[in-house]
Amino acid sequence: YELSLDILDKAGNKLAAPFTASFEWDKTAPDATFMVNADVAYVSSQAVTLNLSDASDIAEYRFAESNNCSAAVWEEFQSSALGFNLSNSDGSKSLCVQARDSLGNTSITKTKTVILDRVQPTTSGTLEPSLNPESNSGNFTFIEGTSLDASSGVAEVEVSIRQAAGLCLNNAKTSFSESCPFYIKADGREDWSFSLADSLFSDGLTYHCL
Secondary structure (H helix, E strand, O other): OEEEEOOEOOOOOEOOOOEEEEOOOOOOOOOOOEEEOOOOOEEOOOEEEEEEOOOOOOOEEEEEOOOOOOOOOOEEOOOOEEEEEOOOOOEEEEEEEEEEOOOOOEOOOEEEEEEEOOOOOEEEEEOOOOOOOOOOOOOEEEEEEEEEOOOOOOOOOEEOEEEOOOOEEOOOOOOEEEOOOOOEEOEOOOEEEEEEEHHHOOOOOOEEEO
16 A cells, blocks of 8 residues: 655645555464375474475464464464473473464464374294295295384384395395395284395305394
């Protein structure tokens, strides 16, 4: 908007030229939408980053471990990546962010939930101390086991097999040619298995599962 003023004094004198000024009407609040780290559901560390999706027009922000940011202190905005430390207990955490611009237009409170899980998973496997082609059916040897994570669940299981010479099985499962440890994804998660051809083994050598 533009404001124009023309002033007349009591003697009839007028401004040589009208005085003009302009202003912008802004009632739109900034957007406080955010994600935790790379928009994850689980984290393994108390230290997380709240990444704002749109940092334009933000002058101040506040955030808290809560569904409500009203008790948090407003801070001067400096970066769209906000460092935050979760409370020291594993489990579900609610986080909130609120932002406002220089005119005081305040966003609605945005919230996210993330689960802090610092408990290592457990696993067990069964393997006989000596194996031969008769130990398994067909031409493959199978290594099997179970894994458990009561907090976030098992995402994947990886196996590394090292021969006595010190090299590990490669990703294609064709030779022992990788520096150890070299991990290969197993089949399954809570109940997992790993197969490799009997032809890979050399008679009399010891092999280690890592």
